[in-house]
Amino acid sequence: MNHIEHESIPKLMKGNEALAESAIRAGMQGYFGYPITPQSEILEYLTEQVPKRSKAVVLQAESEVASINMIYGAAGAGARVMTSSSSPGISLMQEGISYIACSELPCLLVNVQRGGPGLGTIQPSQGDYFQATKGGGHGDYRIVVLAPSSVQEMADFVFDGFRLAEEYRIPAMILADGALGQMMEKVHLPKEGSLPYHDHPWATTGKPVTRERNFITSLHMEPEKMEEINLHLQDKYRRLKKEERFELINTKDADIILVAFGLTARICSKAMNLANEKGLKVGVIRPITLFPFPYETIAKHATLNRIFLAVEMNAGQMVEDVRIGVNGRAPVYFRGRMGGMIPTPEDILLEVEALAEKHNLIHQSTVR
Amino acid sequence: MNHIEHESIPKLMKGNEALAESAIRAGMQGYFGYPITPQSEILEYLTEQVPKRSKAVVLQAESEVASINMIYGAAGAGARVMTSSSSPGISLMQEGISYIACSELPCLLVNVQRGGPGLGTIQPSQGDYFQATKGGGHGDYRIVVLAPSSVQEMADFVFDGFRLAEEYRIPAMILADGALGQMMEKVHLPKEGSLPYHDHPWATTGKPVTRERNFITSLHMEPEKMEEINLHLQDKYRRLKKEERFELINTKDADIILVAFGLTARICSKAMNLANEKGLKVGVIRPITLFPFPYETIAKHATLNRIFLAVEMNAGQMVEDVRIGVNGRAPVYFRGRMGGMIPTPEDILLEVEALAEKHNLIHQSTVR
Amino acid sequence: MITGTVVVATEICKGCELCIASCPQESLSLSTSINRKGYRYAQLTKNNCTGCMNCALVCPDSAITVYRQPKSAKHAAEAVKNAQTA
Amino acid sequence: MITGTVVVATEICKGCELCIASCPQESLSLSTSINRKGYRYAQLTKNNCTGCMNCALVCPDSAITVYRQPKSAKHAAEAVKNAQTA
Amino acid sequence: METNAMIDGMECVYAKPHTLTEQPTHYCPGCGHGVVHKALMEVIDELGIGENTVGVAPVGCSVFAYMYMNVDMQEAAHGRASAVATGIRRVLPDRYVFSYQGDGDLAAIGTGETIHTVNRGENILMVFINNGIYGMTGGQMAPTSLAGMITSTTPYGRDTALIGYPLKITELLAQLPGAYYVARHSVHTPNAVRKLKKAFRASFQFQKEKKGTCFIEVVSNCPSGWKMTPLEANEWMEKNMFPYYPIGDIKVPQGMK
Amino acid sequence: METNAMIDGMECVYAKPHTLTEQPTHYCPGCGHGVVHKALMEVIDELGIGENTVGVAPVGCSVFAYMYMNVDMQEAAHGRASAVATGIRRVLPDRYVFSYQGDGDLAAIGTGETIHTVNRGENILMVFINNGIYGMTGGQMAPTSLAGMITSTTPYGRDTALIGYPLKITELLAQLPGAYYVARHSVHTPNAVRKLKKAFRASFQFQKEKKGTCFIEVVSNCPSGWKMTPLEANEWMEKNMFPYYPIGDIKVPQGMK
Amino acid sequence: MVQNHEIIIAGFGGQGVLSMGQIIAYSAMKEGKEISWMPAYGPEMRGGTANCMVIVSSNRVSSPIVTTFDSGIILNQPSLDKFADKIKPGGLLLCEESTIITPCKRDDLEMLMIPATATATNMGKKQIANMILLGAFLERRPIVSLENVLKALREVLPERHHHLIPMNEEALHLGQKFAAEYVDHASV
Amino acid sequence: MVQNHEIIIAGFGGQGVLSMGQIIAYSAMKEGKEISWMPAYGPEMRGGTANCMVIVSSNRVSSPIVTTFDSGIILNQPSLDKFADKIKPGGLLLCEESTIITPCKRDDLEMLMIPATATATNMGKKQIANMILLGAFLERRPIVSLENVLKALREVLPERHHHLIPMNEEALHLGQKFAAEYVDHASV
Numbered sequence A, B: 001m002n003h004i005e006h007e008s009i010p011k012l013m014k015g016n017e018a019l020a021e022s023a024i025r026a027g028m029q030g031y032f033g034y035p036i037t038p039q040s041e042i043l044e045y046l047t048e049q050v051p052k053r054s055k056a057v058v059l060q061a062e063s064e065v066a067s068i069n070m071i072y073g074a075a076g077a078g079a080r081v082m083t084s085s086s087s088p089g090i091s092l093m094q095e096g097i098s099y100i101a102c103s104e105l106p107c108l109l110v111n112v113q114r115g116g117p118g119l120g121t122i123q124p125s126q127g128d129y130f131q132a133t134k135g136g137g138h139g140d141y142r143i144v145v146l147a148p149s150s151v152q153e154m155a156d157f158v159f160d161g162f163r164l165a166e167e168y169r170i171p172a173m174i175l176a177d178g179a180l181g182q183m184m185e186k187v188h189l190p191k192e193g194s195l196p197y198h199d200h201p202w203a204t205t206g207k208p209v210t211r212e213r214n215f216i217t218s219l220h221m222e223p224e225k226m227e228e229i230n231l232h233l234q235d236k237y238r239r240l241k242k243e244e245r246f247e248l249i250n251t252k253d254a255d256i257i258l259v260a261f262g263l264t265a266r267i268c269s270k271a272m273n274l275a276n277e278k279g280l281k282v283g284v285i286r287p288i289t290l291f292p293f294p295y296e297t298i299a300k301h302a303t304l305n306r307i308f309l310a311v312e313m314n315a316g317q318m319v320e321d322v323r324i325g326v327n328g329r330a331p332v333y334f335r336g337r338m339g340g341m342i343p344t345p346e347d348i349l350l351e352v353e354a355l356a357e358k359h360n361l362i363h364q365s366t367v368r
Numbered sequence C, D: 001m002i003t004g005t006v007v008v009a010t011e012i013c014k015g016c017e018l019c020i021a022s023c024p025q026e027s028l029s030l031s032t033s034i035n036r037k038g039y040r041y042a043q044l045t046k047n048n049c050t051g052c053m054n055c056a057l058v059c060p061d062s063a064i065t066v067y068r069q070p071k072s073a074k075h076a077a078e079a080v081k082n083a084q085t086a
Numbered sequence E, F: 001m002e003t004n005a006m007i008d009g010m011e012c013v014y015a016k017p018h019t020l021t022e023q024p025t026h027y028c029p030g031c032g033h034g035v036v037h038k039a040l041m042e043v044i045d046e047l048g049i050g051e052n053t054v055g056v057a058p059v060g061c062s063v064f065a066y067m068y069m070n071v072d073m074q075e076a077a078h079g080r081a082s083a084v085a086t087g088i089r090r091v092l093p094d095r096y097v098f099s100y101q102g103d104g105d106l107a108a109i110g111t112g113e114t115i116h117t118v119n120r121g122e123n124i125l126m127v128f129i130n131n132g133i134y135g136m137t138g139g140q141m142a143p144t145s146l147a148g149m150i151t152s153t154t155p156y157g158r159d160t161a162l163i164g165y166p167l168k169i170t171e172l173l174a175q176l177p178g179a180y181y182v183a184r185h186s187v188h189t190p191n192a193v194r195k196l197k198k199a200f201r202a203s204f205q206f207q208k209e210k211k212g213t214c215f216i217e218v219v220s221n222c223p224s225g226w227k228m229t230p231l232e233a234n235e236w237m238e239k240n241m242f243p244y245y246p247i248g249d250i251k252v253p254q255g256m257k
Numbered sequence G, H: 001m002v003q004n005h006e007i008i009i010a011g012f013g014g015q016g017v018l019s020m021g022q023i024i025a026y027s028a029m030k031e032g033k034e035i036s037w038m039p040a041y042g043p044e045m046r047g048g049t050a051n052c053m054v055i056v057s058s059n060r061v062s063s064p065i066v067t068t069f070d071s072g073i074i075l076n077q078p079s080l081d082k083f084a085d086k087i088k089p090g091g092l093l094l095c096e097e098s099t100i101i102t103p104c105k106r107d108d109l110e111m112l113m114i115p116a117t118a119t120a121t122n123m124g125k126k127q128i129a130n131m132i133l134l135g136a137f138l139e140r141r142p143i144v145s146l147e148n149v150l151k152a153l154r155e156v157l158p159e160r161h162h163h164l165i166p167m168n169e170e171a172l173h174l175g176q177k178f179a180a181e182y183v184d185h186a187s188v
């Protein structure tokens, strides 16, 4: 990933505010969104700050459906645009996202997840992993999915998201959760204006006589043509592999590997410490890009008598990708909390100890 | 699955019409939907037939969002209800489906898929497998997904769908495609009134003094409560395993196993015949319930020097579940057509021959 | 003149003061002490209540029950009716 | 009286007959033969066309081009302007 | 609490109706939602139709209405209460059905459902709480927020040049043939509450007669969203909301006084 | 075709404008869409604003408008054209933006976006083709289908008691302060086409002056959906559609004749 | 042994292409055969091209989609250009004469040019051309009996159109006659 | 060696519970420490309960969610009932006196009852009670210096509230005094 220039003096900010501030600094030209807990601070921050600082458009839309289609229009007109919502609102955007993905319009989507399904709770969750990574909308499309685990990353991934979106002409999503949105941490903000603009020859900005008209569409009556479009998209998704990002913690000689993304990964690393103190060799793999998912990294770690434990704030979603990566070479277990509950380090430690017991790694690792 | 009583005299019908006729015979009490190709015949057939034959409500809603929420209301009031649409329309229903799944309301959803993503084409596709089986909406929910492969099953699965929906208090979806909807075949229709009604003590029909009020909701402010709801749902999904359905064709001593659902499975069985004529030992597994997916069945067949080839009208979706089922015990390949293109038996035969070559099964099987 | 009285469910009351403002007799005022929710609550501090029910009608939390001196059982019954349907 | 003529793009025409109905001179009628799309197409069958452009205005497929006898180059130029902005 | 309790020889003339549960509300002190809930439930109690009534709660502060209203209820997705009510009413044609929605729910995300429900003349009562703001999510602008009004998403006041004027959806709906009875009320005084109850009573009568949609707007407050005390809020409401959203009947059937 | 060709000494006085592509349309014979496309594109050609114009096509029979209109265009999701146009206009404030929608698109699934776009007074031209039916999907009922009208989803005629009266969305929109110029036109005669072009011209002028939303309804035909010949269709339209959807200005700015 | 006949019928929308296929399928069903009918059309509501694949078989039809055909009934030039090569060698290719500008060059087919439209127009009912073609087809490939086709018509057509049945019958016979007397191109 | 202090601050909404936590976090950041502040609230917009977890550490904070705490600052009974058991043995438990009906029974804690509200009301500004509690906390657990807290206030408070800073300072000192002179329950 590209290097991002940061301010040297840190600020204390909520994740949602850091993300919004970072969007301004990234030169966002348009924001269209509808309020929903736990991410309304994003729209609130922008309506307060933008008028003082930039020419950008910040519009509270009448709904999420309107928001995502305004994004379609503005992105199609070549602007750097973003919308944000939380789980139920993101569900309403699925048709629009499918259109945007097919029309290859760059834009940044933010999902600050809450506990589902249905109206659920306003507490944090990771229940929208499938929706984000496999395409909750219709048809074969993917979007780049970045999973921050700190307020710092809430800010940084705005820059990464816009960059990837524009480089690959693809929607990028920051898949956060209510805790990351609401919690405050120290953050070194990215420097304003450090993200260059590219011109978009495909954008509908008015047709000069000098070129053919541009049009943005996802309609192709002949299936042959539509298949070409799909092959082109699939090829792009393959090219995206090189953007895979992940974090490895003590995985080298670990017997038990915890796989987790976002906030859960930090809770796992605490659990890891507790386990290590008890002489258990535990490591953590944190996928940072959920699409493209680092299958090879998982595969590389799937060696003899190792155990995988996927930990998520859902009923078991990313674990399916872990299984595909491990491909039978090691046992894969799952531990999840749902509906807004956050797993505690102690929760996870218990699970780890149980597994160590079961696969008798206790002795093994303690004698080492 | 339960036995369905059929008429002895067959009819020649389009898949969409057979499905609509079957809904009337299944005692459907309410239909709410919005037109979209290639399934508008369902609403058209119902508006023409129902007034003559039943007291059922048939309402053309102003949108798919309205449709799915009318379904929520009517199902919550205890009625046997159905809606139908095609890919983009189903995307708009994702929030509503998540609500219905969480509130445990029985209803039948029909997705006659077309080529995506975006507006795409009106030609057949299987591009919504992920959306249907992993939950295109937010949060951890699943719905029963039935994949018909003939006009006969378009009719039969209406009965199966309603039965499962009501038995498990879960939305059931018939995941068809444009070809199945538009093609005509011979069909023995299920007998009218052969699907019994059950009373729904949880339904909001007006609160007699004799009971506490009923309410339908998916909101639970305390995450602890919301997690309970989720655990309850997950438990239901486990219980559903016993409803798994699949079809096996010549899999017994096959070297190459084709895995396909819906119409594609029939094309595969034709390819299988062509391959067998050439002395290749090919069989077909057709998952009929896509959720619950018959993982064990796949696993049982994943034995030494066997090859799996998943064939789909998409860029590779069900194949992920095949991989999870096979779990590394055999190589899994994929062949797909996209955007409304239908694979031909010849397409698939070529693929099979190439694989046979690669894993030199040619000689092997010809000498047998 | 009919006299009446009100009973405020002090643990339900949120101290919004709407009843106080709506009382023509100025019979109500806020307590000094707080309830378990942390609110000061309404209380009858004068004994000139006529049982007009204004306070109860505007109470968002249905915390007020109103009682009235019956002229006779019959009248009282009516009173109830009027009160509810007036 | 100005005289004019029209040219119908016969492969574009779909034979909807709207032009025919809108022609004050009844100069147009449908062909007997069909075009490659399978439509009978409009054609000028009388030579009394005034170049009024009615047919062209209502043609959904912009299949009609209209020509007019210029009184003078200048007038013709005007004619064009009027035609387009009238 | 039992209504007929005697205290020193007095009789109970007013108590919480049985159509309200004992559950204390989560509403802010002085919030109009509580008053409207009570008025509606009292009418249902008085008409004795509680057993034949199904209600629909919105997503908004009144999302928990079903915890307080002691009748069968459904909690609809944000903006879809009228579609949900349509579904219920169509399959239960002999029941009374009402929906209860805030201004964000009914007039922003739910605009399409609202217009088409009324246009179909669904036989339901739609209760519309207009407090000019999104209460539940923390005081953001609503379509009904007044010009220049400061909310958490219009920190410099609603700029009509950029986001348009407050939407008088009730006046729009009154234009539709499907709308049978349309009126705007409030609950800031005892008399206002009495009038509102009259309107509810009439609406259920019309629903019984299958006359079409009855739509009752209640101009209400949001002390928290407006950052005022309840008393200040009601005063501000009279001064600022009423002029733009005048209280009174908007569409009344022939011969209804 | 080059406009200034001479045939036997005559000059070309009328030819397809450069703002239309050479692509033959997929529309049914006699369909009004083609006429409206042409009228709109001629005006853009005449005003010479093609280079500064971005259009939005709907989902409906005119979904392919971008294949015929030779300006930059976007094809919006069903019902969302006005939201898409809003997105474009907001980030390109110095461009002309128009949306083009059918009645299902604009007045059914898109109702919410339509109302709020106009309520915001977005500086765009909204062209609304009202043919009282869903053409593209095979002649289903539209919100604008006339009472008693037979469509593929109202085989016994639109029953207003069950699904309400045809929705006069244009009259509703005219009530909104954001709507600056609202008119209803048709294209069934040469003069009707001339009038429509005038309205388009005025709309672009107002848009230039940032006056707010201009909304032009065109009552049009659907020979296929109505199961008539083009000539029968236009006659039926005059006889049945015009009385319910009267042609003429609905909201005109001061001093516009 | 499995008996299978795979047919493509293609032309403009409105030429009765789809109904022709449905009648074959329906009659075959009446004869206890297995069948499938698969339509395809373009975006146009009127005009544009349309076609259907019909499979009549003694066994359950596996794939309703096939890429080559035993017979083709072609009603316009674009369809001929598209499907001419997809007819199996020795297969039957029936064309509506007036719509074909450049005929198919293949000499390994049983190829008939039937003046169906002209004849139908003379009969005073243009729409009946498809029945003439159907008659010709059944003469060369009697996969269903004419009796059953007529039964089918009676059952498929709504009462109010039954008066047209005699005319349809005449058209079928005319078509048979054409095909019977026809001197095949291939055999020239 | 890693220094870690994990605090829970809980009470009614509107008691300044969340801002108290933010001030600690902000001052700690100023001192170059690592921090996290995690809030939690109920459905109510006004009233209802609110709390925040604050972690101040010498190293990067791994999990911002913890289940046991070194210190608890409690402003109402429900919160006390909820968190009393979650304070680590030997930990600090500060309570706002007037809001506590049934105090915590544990004897393994450093427990202080501070009449913050009463005092603040006397000072004429009820809202300032949280500053008194903060002062008391810092007296017993000086994880950040008072100077930095005051700096923090200056930077966090909008200009228009700066006139309140002296009063806040006084409150902090009063709190310190209470804590300094306090005779611990545990040690009774």
Ligand SMILES: Cc1ncc(C[n+]2csc(CCOP(=O)(O)OP(=O)(O)O)c2C)c(N)n1
Pocket: A034, A035, A036, A037, A064, A088, A089, A092, E059, E060, E061, E062, E078, E101, E102, E103, E104, E105, E106, E129, E131, E133, E134, E135, E136, E137, E142, E222
């Ligand atoms: C699809 C969706 N979008 C947004 C939200 C967030 N949300 C909940 S309530 C609400 C608006 C509440 O305002 P209003 O309808 O006026 O009711 P009030 O709270 O003022 O009574 C919003 C935007 C949601 N729950 N679901």
Ligand SMILES: Cc1ncc(C[n+]2csc(CCOP(=O)(O)OP(=O)(O)O)c2C)c(N)n1
Pocket: B034, B035, B036, B037, B064, B088, B089, B092, F059, F060, F061, F062, F078, F101, F102, F103, F104, F105, F106, F129, F131, F133, F134, F135, F136, F137, F142, F222
């Ligand atoms: C989300 C979604 N729902 C439904 C459809 C199907 N659909 C396409 S066009 C259309 C309506 C067309 O009618 P109208 O808008 O009146 O335009 P017309 O074709 O009459 O010009 C519908 C329902 C779709 N493409 N997408």
Ligand code: SF4
Pocket: C008, C012, C013, C014, C015, C016, C017, C018, C019, C020, C041, C042, C055, C058, C059, C060, C061, C062, C063, C064, E030
């Ligand atoms: S109106 Fe009700 S809640 Fe408000 S103060 Fe009076 S009794 Fe308490």
Ligand code: SF4
Pocket: D008, D012, D013, D014, D015, D016, D017, D018, D019, D020, D041, D042, D055, D058, D059, D060, D061, D062, D063, D064, F030
């Ligand atoms: S109006 Fe145009 S399309 Fe119609 S007949 Fe005349 S020329 Fe042909």
Ligand code: SF4
Pocket: E026, E027, E028, E030, E031, E032, E033, E061, E131, E135, E136, E221, E222, E223, E224, E225, H045, H046
């Ligand atoms: S936030 Fe406003 S609307 Fe919601 S309960 Fe509080 S006062 Fe009422």
Ligand code: SF4
Pocket: F026, F027, F028, F030, F031, F032, F033, F061, F131, F135, F136, F221, F222, F223, F224, F225, G045, G046
């Ligand atoms: S279906 Fe109707 S609207 Fe569509 S092109 Fe044909 S005539 Fe026009």
